[in-house]
Amino acid sequence: MPMLKEPWKKYRKFKPLDLPNRQWPSRTNDKPPRWLATDLRDGNQSLVDPMDGEQKLRFFKMLVEIGYKEIEVSFPSASQTDFDFTRSLFETPGVVPDDVWLQVLSPCREELIKRTVESLKGANKAILHLYLATSECFQRIVFGMTEDQSVELAVKCTKYARSITKDDPSTQGTQWQYEFSPETFSDSSPEFVVRICEAVKAAWEPTEDNPIIFNLPATVEMSTPNVYADQIEYFCTNMTERKKFCVSVHPHNDRGCAVAAAELAQMAGAERVEGTLFGNGERTGNVDLVTLALNLYTQGVYPEVDFSDINKIIKVVEESNKIPVNERWPYGGQLVVCAFSGSHQDAIKKGFQTRRMEGNDPEHPWQMPYLPLDPQDIGRTYEAVIRVNSQSGKGGVAWIIMNSLGLDLPRGLQVTFSRIIQKEADAKGRELLPREIAHLFEEAYHLKRNPRFTLIDYNITAVRSDADKTSVGQPPQTAMPAQNTSSNKRQFAGVIAIDGVQHPLVGVGTGAISSLANALHSLGIDLDVADYKEHSLSAGKDANSAGKDVKAATYIECMVSGNPQEKVWGVGIHEDVVQASLIALLSAASSFLTSRVSTPKPFKPRHMRDFSQSEIHALEQLNLPGNQSPLREMMTPKAELNTSPLATVRPGQVNFEKLEEAAWKEEESNGLKVNGTH
Template sequence: MTRRVYIFDTTLRDGEQSPGVSLNAGEKLQIARQLARLGVDVIEAGFPIASQGDFEAVQAIAREVRGVTVAGLARAGFADIDRAWEALRDAEQPRIHTFIATSPIHMQHKLRMDPEQVIEAAVAAVKRAKSYVSDVEFSAEDASRSELDFLCRVLEAAIAAGATVVNIPDTVGYATPQEFAQFIREILSLVRGIEKVVVSVHCHDDLGLAVANSLAAVAAGATQVEGAINGIGERAGNAAIEEVVMALFTRRDQYGCTTGIRTEEIYRTSRLVANLTGMPIQPNKAVVGKNAFAHESGIHQDGVLKERTTYEIMNPTMVGISQSNLVLGKHSGRHAFRQRLAELGYELNDQELNKAFQRFKTLADKKKEITDADLEAIVEDELRPVPVTYDLAYLHISSGTTVVPTATVGLKKGGELLEEAACGNGPVDAICRAVDKVTGIPCVLKSWGINAVTAGKDAIGEVTLKIAENGGKTYIGRGISTDILEASARAYVNAVNKMFWETGRVERKQHGPQEEENRVEQGLA
């Protein structure tokens, strides 16, 4: 009999805790909507008590995103749980996710609590959460390094107190697949009442075993897997949702399980998370990497041409990687453009379509053919949740081996054109200095990276960078162009716009409820 496995996505909570990642509320809402389209069962939207910004982001997702359970994380304390409920109260399907550590090393050194105190705190937390919502998840932090007898006592107590989901995390990625599967089997056989609840696992990738451990747990009887898109998260990250889902599907002969995931949305979700977090996907990443369905070896190419399944165990169209027979170029019209975007899964209103079509026409003058990857880059560059304070009007660069790099930048602010010039150690440094002179705020460029969206000399360059003001919060910017210096300027201005918006330097006008929720600040460190 086919078993249903629930997918719990923690991209917006654990995933956002990746070093250097900081999403604003609008970006979190954009990802949450895409996760709902992907078909995850639960979105862990954040840790409401962590900051006012994170509270407001969870609240916005709870209010706006439907058809999915929205969870908020809370430590086993009443203040955390009360705050989580405040953020989640408008959710269609709210879940409070409360946790406490159960391993000897955590209880002794972090909590400074004895085992009985931990059980007492766990029961009180679940009961408090249950007073607000019917769906309560309890996690035993560092479960894989906990003593089995004690862990079973904690889980029994949590179930008796009203938990509907119990989570067994491999918090530090220490387990191996064989022992973790046995661990889950023993818990399932020893814990009274566990047949009444969903049994979840949350595996980290410190030894590169998060996906393997998650799949081993499913084979042993677990019914929920927690993870993040692209495997992002604390330290080495979480189990990659897309890998778990496609492994369960591709090897359903072994696991006998199904999920509710719409697999054709996987690639788009992966790209969105990579773009907004500024964490590029490695080329050889399973399922969604650039090389995942690429074949260079002559033997492989010959085999795939004769029969795709000789070297492809998954069909790329299943995860949303598709190629259309519709070739777009400078003579293509708005109708063909809109149709291709619809095929790629983008639904744009008239204003968004006009802006994207303008960018498409500009690019088409520089490139003979526009690929799907080019179109995705254009649309994702335009559909940003942060209002534009400064817009790049023009850019002039003077650089070479015998001259001091100089940049002249023109930025539009409202109807005004602001112009400045600056010298730098290189052309990118000069651009950044010129923009800083326009805005009046010197920023530190923390990182800069470029990725070619497609192959060839006329490829779009996608620049992702991070800036900070006076050693404060990091802001991620992204820009695209066939000219990498223009892409750098666009990325820097994009990051500056985020900084202006989130620090309140922009006058905030009144908007409708949904738009207003897109404009709250976010601040989980």
């Protein structure tokens, strides 16, 4: 049958309570309530396969470990299993802590009350919980009783319960509390609920030191949470002897508002909440005690229960109930601290960067985009916060690289690498794991092995103007160590293996990077450096840093000469900041060559390089591994040119003199080596 076009003909609108002077909206919840965990009774009775005694004991011990002091353990008159489990708790030494109250449930029938009390024999602290439905619907349809008959039955059963508990000399070793539930409270007449509870209170004769508990359940959630709060406030206001009773609430989740109903009910005067972990229970379940507790926690109120290891708790709950915790369930779901959206990931990444800059002080107020709770407070890790699929953006990818490899990628590199990730995610049609993303980065930017280029050895030396150069036929001057002064240029002299073939190279520039770029230009590898960033890298973050101290991470963006729209990135990591930058440039060069389908492999220079005597001398100062052929045999001297070798330097795209000077000062202060020579 389809949904009705005129549903008002079948369903009646819930009539709210007329409470013009309600006080609860102006109140706040500033302390935790008394918690009653009913997983072993209400939760268990709703399972397709109820827990056995061993499973219930495991669950009970977990509830105690979390910190619950009131636990409803069974419905003893309903089954022998429940009765035996209740007895085992008292008969097994050390199972029930002295400060924990055990609660059991019974309907208003004397023979069942007797059986229930028998299960509590020998208890230290016990709560006897009786219930009787009070709504017109149940009285008319289920029981066929009038209001007067309901009051009479409730009083009769309360007096009987009193006679075999607190008034019975044989049970004086037990501290007794009594709880009465006008079942279906939220669908009952407020006036009648007050009437029956006053009668029950008079029959039990509570004191201020040992008040009676009136549990006011939303047995079936039938209205908005504010209506439930009005009902609670009406009850608290119209009952006499307020200090002699505790108001407890037991919201079910039929309309999806159990958490809100419980929170507003506390504002309206409720002091106690009954529920289950992650909301297990009849139909749509009970109110979730985890959500209620952590809602308080994120408002700065300690809930007196501890969810520091929420994954362990979830494991026990899922194995006991045989129902998985939904991945989107508040606080407990596996995806609730995860962000897939690019804009969300970027905001979270910036939030953590800000918090790191502020010192990660645990006393500093938590302000994090999209994350109301610090995942570490409940045993979750930050690695799970950002997860990457085809919808993710650069911020999420950069976050994972930061957490996996310790690399703080420049924005341009974030954009470039995120394209690689999106392509891979689209190809696989699924989420990419952090280890997969880290591996893709290492492969794309050659962190473990550069497939084309190997830096065999090199020197960076300072060179002077023409007047200081060695004349033809004179012995070359001893190379001067590189100085960080604006009057000097720098010369790179080194041997680089390209596709396994060694190439001696010499180049001159304003710094180490530009001099290597100039040397590569002599081979026909035409790259202009467009951007340069570096930062220190703590030990243990990259794949090769075990047992080492601080390293430098360098990022270089290069433009292809003649085509400024074509760009490649390179990344280098090394203890020496200069060598890290050279490795980064060779990383970019490797990507450049690989992108050229027409480039032969092994690589062949476009033209042969002739070297001056001074350049040959600089190359001969290198320490080559093994039995290398003499460099002089690999090179052809050229006549000394009348023009300065500096004239061959191609203009850079950035001011490396200033960039390197600033970077070296920063890295020296961070403990990095800045040798200038290798």
